[in-house]
Structure formats: C-alpha cells, structure tokens
Amino acid sequence: MLEIAGLEVEFRTQRGVVRAVDGVDLALEAGSTTGLVGESGSGKSVTALAIMGLLPEPAARVIGGSIRLDGVELVGMPEAQLRRRRGSEVAMVFQDPMTSLNPVMPIGAQIVETLRAHLRHDRRAARRRAVELLDFVGIPGPSERLASYPHQLSGGMRQRVMIAIAIACEPKLLIADEPTTALDVTIQAQILELLRRTVDERGMTLLLITHDLGVVAGVCDRTNVMYAGKVVERAPTAALFRAPSHHYTRGLLQSIPRLDGPRKTILASIEGLPPRPSDGLRGCPFAPRCPARLDDRCWDEMPPLERLPGATAAHLVACWNPAPVPDERASA
Amino acid sequence: MSLPEAEIGAVGTTGGRDPADVAPPTGLWKDALGRLRRDRSAMAGLAVIACFAFLAIAAPLIAPEPPSSRTYLERLEGACCPGPSAGHLFGLDDLGRDALSRVIYGARTSLLIAVVSVVIGLGIGLVLGALAGYVGGAADAVVMRLVDIMLAIPALLFAIGLVAALGPGLVQLMVAVGVVNVPIFARLLRGSMLSVRESDYVSAARSLGLRPARILFVHVLPNALSPVIVAATLAMATAIVEVAGLGFLGLGNPDPSVPEWGSMLANTPRFLASAPHLALFPGIAIVLAVLGFNLIGDGLREALDPKFRR
Numbered sequence: 001m002l003e004i005a006g007l008e009v010e011f012r013t014q015r016g017v018v019r020a021v022d023g024v025d026l027a028l029e030a031g032s033t034t035g036l037v038g039e040s041g042s043g044k045s046v047t048a049l050a051i052m053g054l055l056p057e058p059a060a061r062v063i064g065g066s067i068r069l070d071g072v073e074l075v076g077m078p079e080a081q082l083r084r085r086r087g088s089e090v091a092m093v094f095q096d097p098m099t100s101l102n103p104v105m106p107i108g109a110q111i112v113e114t115l116r117a118h119l120r121h122d123r124r125a126a127r128r129r130a131v132e133l134l135d136f137v138g139i140p141g142p143s144e145r146l147a148s149y150p151h152q153l154s155g156g157m158r159q160r161v162m163i164a165i166a167i168a169c170e171p172k173l174l175i176a177d178e179p180t181t182a183l184d185v186t187i188q189a190q191i192l193e194l195l196r197r198t199v200d201e202r203g204m205t206l207l208l209i210t211h212d213l214g215v216v217a218g219v220c221d222r223t224n225v226m227y228a229g230k231v232v233e234r235a236p237t238a239a240l241f242r243a244p245s246h247h248y249t250r251g252l253l254q255s256i257p258r259l260d261g262p263r264k265t266i267l268a269s270i271e272g273l274p275p276r277p278s279d280g281l282r283g284c285p286f287a288p289r290c291p292a293r294l295d296d297r298c299w300d301e302m303p304p305l306e307r308l309p310g311a312t313a314a315h316l317v318a319c320w321n322p323a324p325v326p327d328e329r330a331s332a
Numbered sequence: 333m334s335l336p337e338a339e340i341g342a343v344g345t346t347g348g349r350d351p352a353d354v355a356p357p358t359g360l361w362k363d364a365l366g367r368l369r370r371d372r373s374a375m376a377g378l379a380v381i382a383c384f385a386f387l388a389i390a391a392p393l394i395a396p397e398p399p400s401s402r403t404y405l406e407r408l409e410g411a412c413c414p415g416p417s418a419g420h421l422f423g424l425d426d427l428g429r430d431a432l433s434r435v436i437y438g439a440r441t442s443l444l445i446a447v448v449s450v451v452i453g454l455g456i457g458l459v460l461g462a463l464a465g466y467v468g469g470a471a472d473a474v475v476m477r478l479v480d481i482m483l484a485i486p487a488l489l490f491a492i493g494l495v496a497a498l499g500p501g502l503v504q505l506m507v508a509v510g511v512v513n514v515p516i517f518a519r520l521l522r523g524s525m526l527s528v529r530e531s532d533y534v535s536a537a538r539s540l541g542l543r544p545a546r547i548l549f550v551h552v553l554p555n556a557l558s559p560v561i562v563a564a565t566l567a568m569a570t571a572i573v574e575v576a577g578l579g580f581l582g583l584g585n586p587d588p589s590v591p592e593w594g595s596m597l598a599n600t601p602r603f604l605a606s607a608p609h610l611a612l613f614p615g616i617a618i619v620l621a622v623l624g625f626n627l628i629g630d631g632l633r634e635a636l637d638p639k640f641r642r
Contacts, residue, residue, distance in 0.1 A: 103555065117542050
C-alpha cells in the first residue's frame with residue numbers, strides 16, 4: 001500500500017548540502033508491520049517526515065524518487081491535498097509524549113479537534129468517539145479523563161493519548177517514530193503491545209522507526225536496516241536476527257548486551273563514526289568501519305541491494321562481501 | 333487493568349490525594365493563578381491597583397469636591413496653596429482646588445490612559461509579532477526592521493513626537509503611549525512564536541492535518557502569549573510614567589476639568605518651596621500605581637514561567 005522508490009532528500013545547511021536520504025526503496029504491504037532501524041542521522045526519521053510531507057522546507061526537500069500511497073503519488077502533491085491526507089490516511093506517533101501534546105488544551109479537546117478536522121462529526125458524536133478511543137488505548141475512566149490536561153498524565157499515559165489521537169480517523173498507515181525511546185522500560189513494553197494490538201485489530205499498516213533492535217524483534221514482520229541514508233539490509237525480522245549478513249547489522253546485534261553470556265565480556269562496539277557528507281565517499285558508506293571490506297571494490301562502488309546468496313528471496317543486502325548464511329541443517 | 337492504574341500514580345498534581353482518585357482538571361492558567369495567589373508581593377500589588385481602580389470608578393462618590401470646584405476664600409487671604417488641613421486633607425492647589433479630589437479623579441484618567449494605551453499597543457504589536465513570527469520570510473524582515481527603527485527612538489521622545497504630530501487630546505495621548513509599546517510586544521511575541529512553532533505539539537498538530545489557521549490560533553498563540561502578558565502588565569507601569577511625563581511637559585490632557593497626575597505635577601515647581609504637598613501627593617500616587625503594576629507583573633512572570641513551577 002505504501003511504495004517508496006529511489007527516495008532522495010537533501011538538506012541545505014550552512015556547511016553545504018547533506019543528502020539525508022539517498023535512494024531509499026521501501027514497500028509496505030497492507031496490514032504489515034515494518035521496522036526501520038538505524039542510528040541517529042541514518043535518515044530514518046527524515047524518511048518518515050517525507051512520507052508525511054512535513055519536511056522542514058525550504059531547508060530540506062525531496063530531490064528525487066517517489067512515494068506512493070495506494071498508488072497515489074505524494075511527492076509534489078499540493079500542500080492542501082497533503083494536509084487532507086495527514087491524520088486521515090497517514091498518521092504519526094512522535095517520540096516524546098511529554099512535549100507532543102499541547103500543554104494548554106485538555107486531551108479530550110485535542111482528540112475531538114482531530115476528529116472534526118477530517119470527519120463530519122458533531123460535537124457530541126466526536127466526544128463519544130474520543131471516550132471510545134481513550135478506552136481502547138487503555139486509559140481508565142476515559143470520560144472523566146477528557147478534561148485532563150497533559151501535565152496531569154504520566155509519560156506512558158500521554159503516549160497512549162498520542163496513539164488515540166493518531167488513530168482517531170482510522171488512518172491506513174501509522175508511522176511511529178521512536179515511540180518508546182522517551183519512556184522507561186516497563187512502559188515501553190506496554191506501549192509496544194498497544195501498538196501491535198492497534199494495527200492488528202484495526203487493520204492498519206505500521207511503519208515503526210527505532211534505533212532499538214529489541215523493539216523491532218518484538219513487533220515487526222519485516223525489518224529494514226538503514227545506514228547513512230541508505231537501506232543496507234532488508235529481511236523478514238526472524239531471518240535478519242538468525243542470519244544478519246550486512247556487517248553493520250552484525251555489529252549492531254553484537255553490541256546488544258546479553259544477560260546469558262559470561263559476565264566479564266567486554267561489550268562489542270562498532271569502531272569509528274558514520275561518514276560525513278564531506279568525506280566524499282564513492283563506495284559503500286560503511287566501508288571505513290567494515291571488518292570485512294574488500295580493498296578496491298568497497299571503496300569505489302556502492303553495492304546494490306540484492307538477494308543474499310543462499311537465503312530466502314525476501315532477504316536483501318547491500319554488500320560486496322556479506323557474511324554467509326549459517327547452514328540451517330548444521331545448526332538444527 | 334492493573335498496569336495503567338499504576339501509571340496514574342505518577343499523575344498526582346495535588347499532593348496528598350489518593351493517587352487512584354482522579355485529580356480535578358486544572359488548566360495552565362488556573363495553575364498560574366494558584367501560584368499567583370500564594371505570591372504575597374504580587375497580591376500586595378494587586379491590592380494597590382484594586383484600590384486605585386476602586387477610587388477611579390467611585391471617584392464622584394468618594395472625592396470630597398468635584399475636581400474643578402474652587403475655594404476662593406483662601407485665595408482672598410493671599411496665601412497660595414495652603415497645606416493639608418482638616419477641611420482639605422491634601423491641601424489646595426494654586427487655583428484653590430482640593431488636591432485630594434484631584435488625585436482621586438486623576439486615578440481615573442491615569443489608569444484609563446494606561447489600560448487603553450496598553451490595549452492599543454498590544455493590538456498592533458500582536459498582529460505585527462504574529463505576522464513576523466508565523467508568516468516569516470519577507471514579512472518577518474519588514475516587520476522586524478520597522479520594529480528596530482521604532483526601538484531606536486527613545487520611548488518618551490517618540491511619544492512626544494507622536495503627540496506633537498497628532499495634536500493635544502486624551503485619545504491622542506493614549507495612541508501615542510500605546511504606539512511606543514508596539515515594538516516591544518511585537519518583538520516578544522515573534523520570539524516566543526518562533527520557539528513554539530518548532531515545538532513537538534505543533535509538529536504533531538501538523539501531522540494530523542489541522543488547518544494552518546487553527547494551528548496558529550489554538551496551538552501556537554495561546555502557548556506563545558504568556559511572556560507578552562507579563563510584558564503588558566509591566567507596560568501599564570511604564571505607561572503611567574510616560575503619561576505623567578507628557579503631562580509634566582505640558583503635552584498631557586488639555587482639559588483642566590479632567591485632572592491627571594502628570595499634569596498636576598506640571599505647575600508644582602513654581603511653588604515647590606512654599607507648597608511641596610502639591611508635588612508630593614500626585615507623586616506618591618504615581619509611585620504606588622507603578623509599584624503595584626510592577627509587583628503584579630513580576631508575580632505573573634514567576635507564575636507563568638515553567639522554570640518556577642514545581
């Protein structure tokens with residue numbers, strides 16, 4: 001239902017032009033949950049903003065590629081039409097629930113406002129619906145809570161309210177940009193569970209953006225790993241965890257602390273820093289940090305995102321020298 | 333549902349309540365008012381201003397004499413400006429008018445000018461500030477250069493020039509003092525709108541497809557307004573001083589039957605040695621009113637500033 005092809009987004013800064021998203025392809029099937037993983041600056045949030053049509057113009061703009069939602073091209077669509085689609089067809093849950101609600105407005109009014117912006121609800125119907133939504137996202141005493149102000153709710157409750165607002169008009173696509181990063185761990189699990197229940201019960205498609213592979217493992221059918229504005233590996237989530245083949249993905253997985261390992265293991269990290277645009281790399285952006293780089297090819301030529309040899313057709317990797325898929329029979 | 337209830341525990345805004353009990357909704361403004369009420373100096377300021385407001389409204393009932401009625405008896409005895417006495421608590425002025433009555437009536441004019449001029453300044457300043465802060469681009473550049481020019485001229489000098497251009501009169505006085513405040517309000521609102529515009533809840537509102545006008549009036553403006561409200565309160569104090577200054581310079585209200593504190597001071601230097609009370613009482617009134625507005629303004633600033641919140 002969402003097809004992104006060759007998306008390129010540039011930021012003009014005082015120190016020159018930065019290509020934040022560099023040729024991203026992404027296809028989301030209706031009803032699927034897709035993860036977009038990467039570190040800060042890898043372009044995952046910018047991709048989300050581009051889908052929403054909310055790039056901070058004129059500093060940032062889409063310079064190439066297309067974003068189609070149910071076959072309708074969103075790139076270059078007039079702002080008024082984009083605005084009508086925002087909230088009703090695509091909605092977004094933001095990272096920090098502490099700052100994403102208007103502090104001077106009761107939460108009920110914020111839900112009603114969204115409902116009335118897109119649906120022809122009268123006030124009473126909108127209010128009734130707001131109570132239903134708050135109930136759905138697990139806010140106790142929803143009708144009394146309508147009059148609460150954001151500062152009277154905890155972080156987890158506020159994120160529930162944000163989800164209620166985002167799904168108010170039954171959007172087909174829900175984008176969650178680091179929805180749990182600002183919450184503490186016990187609440188994170190609840191919010192992820194709520195997100196999964198929401199898309200299951202309401203038949204929505206979810207694009208989950210995070211830097212946390214654990215979050216992806218719990219929620220997403222498919223996972224895309226982004227590095228320096230490019231998708232470097234894409235696979236069904238289980239396959240990705242079983243056989244990470246891009247060396248960046250492997251590095252990410254190895255740098256997760258484990259409870260079941262020996263106690264004094266030194267936590268693995270990926271040496272070096274992500275490339276800066278001024279580095280003028282021609283080849284693979286991960287080459288300077290890659291433990292398995294080939295001397296000429298990796299520096300000179302960007303590898304295409306292709307089917308990983310020996311894996312399922314759905315497992316794609318952009319690497320000249322991917323880690324081999326472990327032999328299923330040997331490990332079984 | 334035990335988990336969300338555990339979350340409610342973090343809700344308590346009113347200490348000592350049962351966490352499961354749903355706290356009554358209190359808005360930002362109600363919260364601020366609650367903090368203001370606990371601020372003793374702000375309350376003192378409010379009391380002072382309330383007293384002046386009461387004097388202004390009830391002047392005909394309270395003042396012992398109408399503001400322009402003259403007592404000729406004393407003048408015939410040749411003594412200029414007798415000081416306070418039982419019959420005239422603040423004494424008489426050079427024309428034999430009761431100073432107490434004129435100070436009381438003066439509260440009317442001075443407060444009225446202060447309030448109306450600030451409202452005029454706010455009206456123009458908010459429109460300009462919103463234009464600069466929300467529309468941005470060329471509108472921002474034009475408005476802000478205009479504001480810079482206005483700020484480059486000293487306030488009182490600017491007001492004098494405006495009164496000179498507009499001619500004498502109460503309304504002209506209000507306009508002059510009000511326009512002087514325009515650049516201050518415009519600049520403040522612009523700055524706070526720029527920061528609110530980048531806030532997460534405005535991004536969230538945009539991501540929900542709300543209309544730009546709605547985002548501006550419902551999400552940006554109410555959140556950007558609090559520093560301007562503080563400035564407006566403080567501007568009342570400045571306005572009183574400016575009106576008094578203009579009155580003292582002879583550019584105040586030309587109608588002698590409508591007394592005003594600054595104009596009352598205008599004649600006093602001639603009699604300062606023999607009749608200091610003529611300068612004293614309007615002066616005290618000015619100082620008290622300015623102090624009152626400043627105390628309220630400072631209290632409001634603390635009540636509305638998130639840094640002072642618990």
